[in-house]
Amino acid sequence: MIGKGAEANIYLSGERVIKNRISKAYRVRELDEALRKTRTKREARLISLARRAGVATPFILDVNNPDTTVEMSFVEGLQIKKMLNKASKKDRLRICREIGRSTGRLHSNNIIHGDLTTSNTILAGDKIYFIDFGLGEVSEAVEDKGVDLLVFKKSLRSTHYKFEKECFKAFVEGYSREYKAYRDILERLRIIELRGRYFTERF
Amino acid sequence: MERNLICLGIEGTAEKLGAGIVSSSGKILANVVKYHSLVGGIHPREAAQHHAENMKATLEQALQNASIGLGDIDIVAFSQGPGLGPCLRVAAVSARTISLAKKIPIIGVNHCIAHIEIGRLLTKAKDPLTLYVSGGNTQVTAYTEGRYRVFGETLDIAIGNCIDQFAREMKLGSPGGAIVEKLARSGSYFELPYVVKGMDLSFSGLLTAAIEAAKKQKIEDVCYSLQETAFSMLVEVTERALAHAEKKEVMLAGGVAVNRRLQEMIALMAREHNAKFLVPPKNVLGDNGAMIAWLGILMYDSGVRHKIEDTMVKQRFRTDEVEVKWR
Ligand SMILES: Nc1ncnc2c1ncn2[C@@H]1O[C@H](COP(=O)(O)OP(=O)(O)O)[C@@H](O)[C@H]1O
Ligand SMILES: [Mg+2]
Numbered sequence: 090m091i092g093k094g095a096e097a098n099i100y101l102s103g104e105r106v107i108k109n110r111i112s113k114a115y116r117v118r119e120l121d122e123a124l125r126k127t128r129t130k131r132e133a134r135l136i137s138l139a140r141r142a143g144v145a146t147p148f149i150l151d152v153n154n155p156d157t158t159v160e161m162s163f164v165e166g167l168q169i170k171k172m173l174n175k176a177s178k179k180d181r182l183r184i185c186r187e188i189g190r191s192t193g194r195l196h197s198n199n200i201i202h203g204d205l206t207t208s209n210t211i212l213a214g215d216k217i218y219f220i221d222f223g224l225g226e227v228s229e230a231v232e233d234k235g236v237d238l239l240v241f242k243k244s245l246r247s248t249h250y251k252f253e254k255e256c257f258k259a260f261v262e263g264y265s266r267e268y269k270a271y272r273d274i275l276e277r278l279r280i281i282e283l284r285g286r287y288f289t290e291r292f
Numbered sequence: 293m294e295r296n297l298i299c300l301g302i303e304g305t306a307e308k309l310g311a312g313i314v315s316s317s318g319k320i321l322a323n324v325v326k327y328h329s330l331v332g333g334i335h336p337r338e339a340a341q342h343h344a345e346n347m348k349a350t351l352e353q354a355l356q357n358a359s360i361g362l363g364d365i366d367i368v369a370f371s372q373g374p375g376l377g378p379c380l381r382v383a384a385v386s387a388r389t390i391s392l393a394k395k396i397p398i399i400g401v402n403h404c405i406a407h408i409e410i411g412r413l414l415t416k417a418k419d420p421l422t423l424y425v426s427g428g429n430t431q432v433t434a435y436t437e438g439r440y441r442v443f444g445e446t447l448d449i450a451i452g453n454c455i456d457q458f459a460r461e462m463k464l465g466s467p468g469g470a471i472v473e474k475l476a477r478s479g480s481y482f483e484l485p486y487v488v489k490g491m492d493l494s495f496s497g498l499l500t501a502a503i504e505a506a507k508k509q510k511i512e513d514v515c516y517s518l519q520e521t522a523f524s525m526l527v528e529v530t531e532r533a534l535a536h537a538e539k540k541e542v543m544l545a546g547g548v549a550v551n552r553r554l555q556e557m558i559a560l561m562a563r564e565h566n567a568k569f570l571v572p573p574k575n576v577l578g579d580n581g582a583m584i585a586w587l588g589i590l591m592y593d594s595g596v597r598h599k600i601e602d603t604m605v606k607q608r609f610r611t612d613e614v615e616v617k618w619r
Binding site: 119224 | 436437439441442443447448481483486488489490491492520521524527528531532534535536537556557558560561564612
C-alpha cells in the first residue's frame with residue numbers, strides 16, 4: 090500500500106496504481122455502496138475527459154471489483170502539498186499559475202474537478218498531474234466552477250496560509266489565460282464567499 | 293499565575309442569552325442560559341429584545357449561583373461574533389457597561405473558538421480536529437501555527453438550521469433536533485441529495501428534497517434519511533480533514549453534537565483512523581456564557597487587552613482571524 094487517502098486505499102503493483110474505495114462502517118450500506126460506485130465510475134470517466142482536454146492525468150487502465158476499484162498508471166512525482174511551502178517563490182508562483190491553466194482548461198471543457206486541492210495535484214518533472222476526480226462532474230454551471238475555485242483557495246488558506254494571496258493570484262493568472270469566461274467565474278466566487286460568511290442567512 | 297482571576301462571560305450571538313462565571317483555574321462557578329423561544333424561525337430584533345429584557349435577571353442569577361457579587365468579577369468577556377447584529381450588540385453593550393462601571397478589563401471573544409476551548413478544557417483534548425455543528429455554524433477546524441484554521445464549512449445553511457427548518461415545516465414541534473432524532477430511530481433509508489465539495493458542504497438542496505419527500509414518504513423514514521445523509525456528509529469531510537491535518541483527536545462541539553447518531557458515526561470514523569473521540573458535557577455543547585468566560589481568561593492571561601474601541605461587534609467574525617496567543 091502506498092497511500093491511504095480519506096476514502097481509498099492506494100496500492101502500487103508494478104506500474105499500476107490500484108485505488109480501492111473502502112467501505113465505511115459509519116454510514117448505511119445503501120449510501121456507502123452508492124457513493125463508492127458512482128465516485129469510482131466518475132473518476133474513471135472524468136480522468137479520461139480531462140486527458141482529452143489536454144490536462145496531465147494518469148491514464149485509466151481498468152474499473153472493477155463491483156465498480157469500487159479503479160486502476161491507473163503511476164505518476165512518479167511529489168504531491169504539491171508536500172513541496173509548495175518549501176519551494177522558491179519563483180517555483181511556487183509558476184506551479185500555481187500552471188494549476189490555474191489546467192483548471193482553466195478543465196472548466197472551458199465543462200469539467201468540474203470537485204476536490205481541487207494541493208493534495209490532488211502531483212508535480213512530476215515539469216508537469217502538474219491532476220488526480221482524484223471522484224467528486225467531480227460535467228457541468229456548465231458558473232456556480233460549480235466557482236465552487237471549484239473556492240475549494241482550491243481554501244486548500245491554500247488551510248495548508249499554505251503564508252502564501253495564500255500570492256498563490257491564488259498566480260492561479261488566477263493562469264486560469265484567465267486558458268478560460269475566456271474567467272470573469273464570470275471569479276465574480277461568482279466572490280458571491281459564494283460572501284454567502285458563506287453572511288451569518289444571518291444561515292438562520 | 294499569581295491570582296485566581298474570575299471572569300464573567302456574556303453570550304448573545306443568536307436566540308440564547310448566557311451568563312457564565314469561570315475562574316482562571318478552569319472551574320465553572322455558574323452557567324445560566326435563557327432561551328428566546330423560536331416561533332417560525334429566529335427574528336434578530338425580537339431575540340435582541342428578549343436578551344435586553346432578560347440580561348439583568350440572567351446576570352444576577354449567575355452571580356447568585358456562584359455566590360459572589362459583581363465586585364468580585366475581575367474580567368468581563370462577551371461574544372463579539374459571528375452572529376446576529378442586534379443580539380451581538382446587546383451582549384456588547386452590557387459588557388462595556390460593566391467594564392466601565394466596575395473599571396475592569398473587557399475582552400471580546402470569537403464565539404466559535406469559545407466552543408473549541410471549553411471543549412478542550414472539559415475533555416482534556418490536547419490538539420483536536422473539531423467538528424463544530426450548531427444552528428448557525430458548521431465548521432471543521434484544527435489548530436496549526438498560531439491559528440484555528442477552517443478546513444471545511446457549509447456553503448449555505450448550517451446543519452442545525454437544516455434540521456430545525458425541516459421540523460418546523462413538518463410541524464413536528466420543538467426542540468426540532470431532538471424530535472427528528474427520535475423519529476429517525478424507527479425509520480429506514482431512501483436516497484436524498486448528498487452534496488460535498490472538497491471539504492465544504494451544502495445542505496439547502498437536501499432540506500428542499502426532504503420537505504418534498506415528506507409528501508409521499510413516512511415521516512420516520514424522512515427523518516432517518518435526512519439524518520443519515522447529512523451526518524454522513526459531515527463525517528466524510530471531518531474524515532478528510534483528519535487525514536489532511538494529521539491530528540490524533542476528534543472532538544465534537546455545538547448544539548447538534550448532542551445527537552447520539554452523530555456521536556456514534558464520528559466515533560466509528562475516529563476508530564478507523566486510530567484517533568481519540570471526545571465530546572464535551574451536554575451543558576457546554578449549546579451556546580453558553582461559561583465558554584465565553586473561559587476564552588476571556590485564556591486571552592487575558594496570554595496578554596490580550598481590548599480597549600472599548602476594539603469591542604465593536606463583528607457579525608462575520610471568522611475563526612481564522614484570531615491570533616491564538618494562549619497555545
Ligand atoms: N496515479 C497515481 N500516481 C501516483 N500517486 C498516486 C496516484 N493516485 C493516487 N496517488 C497517491 O495516493 C494519494 C491518495 O489518492 P487519491 O486519488 O487522492 O485518493 P483519496 O480520494 O483517498 O484522496 C494521492 O494523494 C497520491 O499521493
Ligand atoms: Mg486525494
